[in-house]
Amino acid sequence: MTEKKKILIRIGSLRHGGAEKVLINFLKNLPQDKYEVDLLINLYTGMYIQEVPSWVKLHYLIKGEMITTNKPHEIPVKAFRVLYQKMLLMFPSLLYKFILKDKKYDVEIAAIHGMYRELLSSPQKDSKKIIWIQNDIFNLKEYTPDVIRQFFKFDKILVISNKLKEEMQKLAGSEKEKQAVIKIFNPIDKQDTLQKANVEIEDYPFSNDLPTFVTIGTVYPQKGYDRLLDVHKKLMDEGLKHQIIIIGDGYDLENIQAKLNQLGVQETVKMLGFRSNPYPYLKKSDFYVMSSRHEGFPTIIAEALILNKPVVSTDVSGIKDLLQNGKLGLITPNSEDGIYEGMKTFLTNKELSAQYEKEIANTDLPFVLEKSVAHLQEIIDQA
Structure with missing residues (x-):
């Protein structure tokens, strides 16, 4: 031996x-x-x-x-x-x-x-x-x-x-x-992700059928949640109704919460803090949004794909590999305007998300x- x-x-x-x-x-x-x-x-x-x-x-x-x-x-x-x-x-x-x-x-x-x-x-x-x-x-x-x-x-x-x-x-x-x-x-453990996503949750923050974006990650400046809130406000002011769930905690939590209150979007953006199992929230939402300024390998994007969610993400490290150069999701310029255009595309083009879901389902994921x-x-x- x-x-x-x-x-x-x-x-x-x-x-x-x-x-x-x-x-x-x-x-x-x-x-x-x-x-x-x-x-x-x-x-x-x-x-x-x-x-x-x-x-x-x-x-x-x-x-x-x-x-x-x-x-x-x-x-x-x-x-x-x-x-x-x-x-x-x-x-x-x-x-x-x-x-x-x-x-x-x-x-x-x-x-x-x-x-x-x-x-x-x-x-x-x-x-x-x-x-x-x-x-x-x-x-x-x-x-x-x-x-x-x-x-x-x-x-x-x-x-x-x-x-x-x-x-x-x-x-x-x-x-x-x-x-x-x-x-x-x-x-990435596909079975584990699917299993955890099937857990019943009582505290999903929205009961209406407005398009819902979810984002999950430690609340640090690199995650760009400040940009995400500005984009949300701009889209809402233009009449493009939607809502956002932010899951995670971190040292920037109070700043982001303060910005959320200052923009007056408490009804349409909910910060849930840390969740040891965020997958049921991801499963119940319509889209995954990543507003990060930089990343390494955003594991959560891989998990969103496993749960067949359309993704809109800034062009950070690892994203082109994960979304196969845009075949499996929207990759936007790494800026506030980029995030705005990406989210707007999903909100105004209803067929696009169905198209991505089909692509994801038919792809043999390499991770x-x-x-x-x-x-x-x-x-x-x-x-």
Whole structure:
């Protein structure tokens, strides 16, 4: 019997994010007879912790909830966490000795781009290193070309869109570095999405039959909910009646709520906060709208397609791959005008959504679980 490959995977936490969900989907479908997996999270928190398969060994640096505010009593805790993590980054041998118990790994994986320093500081120089870039790092100001060049110290760089692959390869210094960049679809569990969407909900916010757009995601400025509200107001003022559901929480929640009140659209836009199962709301709505300024691989778009929903989205990273260059949904310029034109198109052209639904139903979607997991395994096995 061949010996199991020993893998260390690192991620910040297991909160409700796309990268976290993708990692859990991946772990749940890895054959346990082939791999021995240790998962190290910086902060032991998040809804996905209970979904980690029992055979995966879970390690953590700190236990406790994520702190997203700067309340006076939270500052010392926050400072301690930062210093503790910095110390382990500076003296990684302590981490590998005391937390990981001197275990030797064949492959070490950063499941999110933000963990690149941690992986590159690993004292295990012989292990193969893989980084999984889950966001459009070219749109994040702290990722300068010099920082991104560091990623080429990894043996393999997994990216989730063709756009990211092209941008990374432009920075490559050699053919070998170019070859290290691999485009991979994030694994989406189709059955799980369909099953969760069938759950009965009591609190769907609208009972009329006006066209309803839904959008789901952490309430951060990058999601462009401010633009979405302005577009909604403009369309309503033009007599194009519709309504919007926003599902998610985040540090920008109060600003968006204030803007919603200021525009006086409380009756037609409902912010529901975080929902651990947003799929029934998605299923009951007519369209999915994405107003993001930038994204990595918008997992939620894949799930909207699984539920056969017409999509209108700004042209962010990953979207052309997901919507197959506009065959499966509307891709608009990444601007307020773009969002306006896209939503207006759906509201004025009733046949279009039926056309998209038909296209989606007849398409063999490339991001389904089995294909993506098989591709990932192949990369790990070759490492």
